Amino acid sequence: MDFSGDVKQAIPRPVLAFGGVGTAGPSPLLRGWREFRRSGAPVRFLCFEGGVWADVEGEAAVPLRRAFLDGRVVSEAAYGGREFLFDFLRMVRIDAGTAEEVAMGWIDDRGACFFPVPDGGRKRKRGEDELEDGASSGVEERSDESSGTVESGRVSKAARGAWGRAVRLEETDKFYQVVKKLFLSGIAPRVGGGVAITAVHKVAQGPRCRAFQLQGQLLAAARGADGGNAKFAWYGAPPADVAAAVGHGFGRTNSRVLGHRAHGDGVHLSPPQSPFASTMLANADENGEAHIVLCRVLMGRPEVIPAGSSQLHPSSDNYDSAVDNMQNPKWYVVWSKDMNTRILPEYVVSFKCPSLHQMQGSSEATSQLKKPSPVARDMFPTLLAEIQRFVPSSKLQTLQGTYNRFKKGQMKKDQFIRFLRAFIGDRVLTAVAKKLRGY
Structure with missing residues (x-):
């Protein structure tokens, strides 16, 4: 696996699922209507074809834009020798000849993206969650030895530990060794030999992975081919927050732990070669173990946010995330509104470090400040x-x-x-x- 920072992302096919009878929350049609009303004037229409989001060709976008601005929720357009029906509420394009449906979306004149939600309103069959959550993340991981994906579904249920559906890896496992090397090479120079890994868990994927992949596509559609700007990064927080993030999603940001050193109120993650910064945000549990998580992160287009800022969201539609320094970032910051779609936990590293509490006590991250004069x-x-x-x-x-x-x-x-x-x-x-x- 190449943990240099950038991630090559696989492209999933979005699930077209509408109807939603009996499902919790707003119906897909109601959500579509709200999005339609909220959107500005569309400047780009895109359809999911051949595994990628592609722009609607040439003049075909003109009648679509005119219909949208006139308040019509359905429009006809032809290109590539075929005629199509575009349904803005359901966010689908229907082939007039074959009735085939594909997902569609648009980007408005403010840069806001409007695309279908993965699995929106779809009733899942019993047992489907277990099958899909045990499957591979579908995101390519590169290695000098081979380029396969982690197949956590092959591991027995007995290997699953305290982290929900996460799978405890054996020490002989190739991915255990890679994650261990990455963690120790980044933290050992700061703490010497006083740190020991006690376990590495592989987080089972599923719906969260599909949402993450779709977000990567949306960012690519809005920002260009590499617009997702995917990175590996470490997430550190108290044990309860780590368990929540791994088990069912981020419930809050970890900026409060950083205090005055936080670069806005968002989830702070350190680059793959710098786990030490995130370990300073992790507290040991009753067993003396602390835990940090190696994640995949979609940064999109970041902006520099100074320490001490209380910013809660991008300063404009031109930005998606934040960093402390553009050339040599020590922190990646994902805003709370995106933390469960643009951060994908991959591996939980549990470790013991006797000097952790002492280092945190002397760290700037936890130092007490005097009130200004x-x-x-x-x-x-x-x-x-x-x-x-x-x-x-x-x-x-x-x-x-x-x-x-x-x-x-x-x-x-x-x-x-x-x-x-x-x-x-x-x-x-x-x-x-x-x-x-x-x-």
């Missing part, structure tokens, strides 16, 4: 009042939220100033400072 608190309200004149209304909440964290002593003064410089730029900050000084 009264002078600093008195100076910034005037500065912020002036800065707000230069900030779009959509960003005022982020600015105020970050200032509130500084005011409560959750962020150092130099970090807050760095945030301001990154948030509004040196030119505006200098101009405001000069004005307040009277020149």
Whole structure:
């Protein structure tokens, strides 16, 4: 397996499933209607053909766009010598000659993507979940020795441990050895020989994997061929959060553990060669074991977010995720709205490190901050009042939220100033400072 960071992603065929009678939540047609009403003017229409999302050809998109803007939920269009019916509510294209249906979607003039939800409203047959969750993830893993996929379904139920449907790998397993080498090579230089792996579990895939793969396709459709920007990365958190993420999905972000060092309120993951940063977010359980998870992550187009930011989502439709540094990132950040579709847990690494608690106590990630001095608190309200004149209304909440964290002593003064410089730029900050000084 190549854990250099980038992941080559397999492309699944989306499941067309509509009807949804008796299913929980809004019906697919109701959801389709809401999406149709919410969308801006479409600029691209795409259909899933030949295993990829392909643009509707040439002039055929013109009548589709006209029908969409006129409020019609069905439109006809012809291209490639065939006639089709496009159903915007069900998000399907129907071949007028053969009645064959394929998935379709669109991207509007704001860059927002509108594509069918995997398995939306489909009633699953009894036992189908077990069969699919035990199957391979379907995402290619490259190795110098071979290029196969992990087939966790071949492992007996007895091998499944405390991590739900995750499978405990034998120490002789090829993937155990690869994950072990990756983890130890990244953490040993920081802790010496005081760390020992106690277990490696392979997380069973299924519906989450299909959702992840579809997200990769949607990002590729919106950002270009490599738009998914898939990476390997480590996720660290307290044991309960790790168990939840592996068992049924992320329930919350781990940014609170980082405190003032968080780059927004999102799930923070460290690059594959840097597991140490994520181990600093992992607490040992009652057995003295800590756990981190090797994941696949879809970054799309990231933006740089400074430490101490309270940002909750991309600053615009031009971005999908965040990093602390574009050239040499130490953190990948996935926003909470995407954490269960753009992060795919793959392996749980359990380990013991006697010095873990001591290292966390001396780490900046958990250090206690002193509240800013009264002078600093008195100076910034005037500065912020002036800065707000230069900030779009959509960003005022982020600015105020970050200032509130500084005011409560959750962020150092130099970090807050760095945030301001990154948030509004040196030119505006200098101009405001000069004005307040009277020149």
